Amino acid sequence: MSSLDQMRKGSTDLLILSLLAERPMYGYEISQLLERRSQGYFEMKEGLLYPALHRMQQNGWLSSEWRKVEGRQRKYYALTPLGGEVLGAQVSEWKTFLEELRALLKANQVWTK
Amino acid sequence: MDKVNIEQVLAKIGAHLNLSKETEHELLAEIRTHLEDAVAEARARGEDEGQALLRAAERFGPDEVGSELQDVHADWESIDAIIASAVPVLFALILRWLIFAPNGSAIDWARLLTWPGFWIIALAALVIPAYRLKRWRFALVGWGVFWLLTVIFVVFPHINQW
Numbered sequence: 001m002s003s004l005d006q007m008r009k010g011s012t013d014l015l016i017l018s019l020l021a022e023r024p025m026y027g028y029e030i031s032q033l034l035e036r037r038s039q040g041y042f043e044m045k046e047g048l049l050y051p052a053l054h055r056m057q058q059n060g061w062l063s064s065e066w067r068k069v070e071g072r073q074r075k076y077y078a079l080t081p082l083g084g085e086v087l088g089a090q091v092s093e094w095k096t097f098l099e100e101l102r103a104l105l106k107a108n109q110v111w112t113k
Numbered sequence: 114m115d116k117v118n119i120e121q122v123l124a125k126i127g128a129h130l131n132l133s134k135e136t137e138h139e140l141l142a143e144i145r146t147h148l149e150d151a152v153a154e155a156r157a158r159g160e161d162e163g164q165a166l167l168r169a170a171e172r173f174g175p176d177e178v179g180s181e182l183q184d185v186h187a188d189w190e191s192i193d194a195i196i197a198s199a200v201p202v203l204f205a206l207i208l209r210w211l212i213f214a215p216n217g218s219a220i221d222w223a224r225l226l227t228w229p230g231f232w233i234i235a236l237a238a239l240v241i242p243a244y245r246l247k248r249w250r251f252a253l254v255g256w257g258v259f260w261l262l263t264v265i266f267v268v269f270p271h272i273n274q275w
């Protein structure tokens with residue numbers, strides 16, 4: 001696995017939680033929306049998506065329910081209050097991480113802008 | 114052809130699962146919907162169905178997703194089963210020794226059956242695991258064992274002296 005893939009994998013929870021903060025969604029919708037919004041940069045493989053969704057549900061961060069929409073049964077995931085707290089904490093952690101990384105790279109004179 | 118191929122992908126994922134039937138059924142139903150969505154979208158774009166399904170299956174990595182889902186659910190199901198088993202044991206203790214028979218004997222056991230509180234707690238012991246926990250069969254087994262013990266103590270009261 002490349003370092004870029006590892007970073008993507010490390011941000012899986014944050015990306016899923018941030019999408020579900022908007023509204024409840026089903027798995028396919030999450031993967032498509034993520035890919036479209038990031039113009040293909042964050043292409044979340046389903047092999048990563050579904051285990052992550054189920055793990056987060058077991059952690060109490062997400063709830064789920066089956067809904068019949070346009071004649072088809074789909075499992076929708078929604079953010080729980082605990083999931084909202086986790087999202088807030090993760091956003092804060094990532095912000096700090098990115099700021100610190102950028103500051104360090106600037107100090108090392110490899111970040112030009 | 115389309116259906117057969119989806120079944121093959123699901124069978125490959127299912128081969129990695131060793132969970133309760135309810136959980137496996139739900140997992141595979143969710144993945145089936147995903148694959149069908151992917152094929153339908155590709156079809157709408159004018160792509161070949163077989164190729165679309167193959168691509169969707171590759172993105173899943175049936176072996177990878179199967180074992181990952183197994184790992185995620187296996188621990189949870191064990192905890193679920195322990196809790197489901199513990200609930201009737203706890204309620205049986207409350208019923209038998211703490212609330213309804215303070216002297217610890219089975220002498221007044223028949224009189225317990227006329228008390229509403231007894232039946233409310235007894236039903237709660239059955240309904241809570243059935244409503245909240247997927248492994249509700251464990252609760253029923255636990256419940257059955259405690260009732261059997263109670264009946265044995267009533268039918269053979271001298272066992273109490275052992």
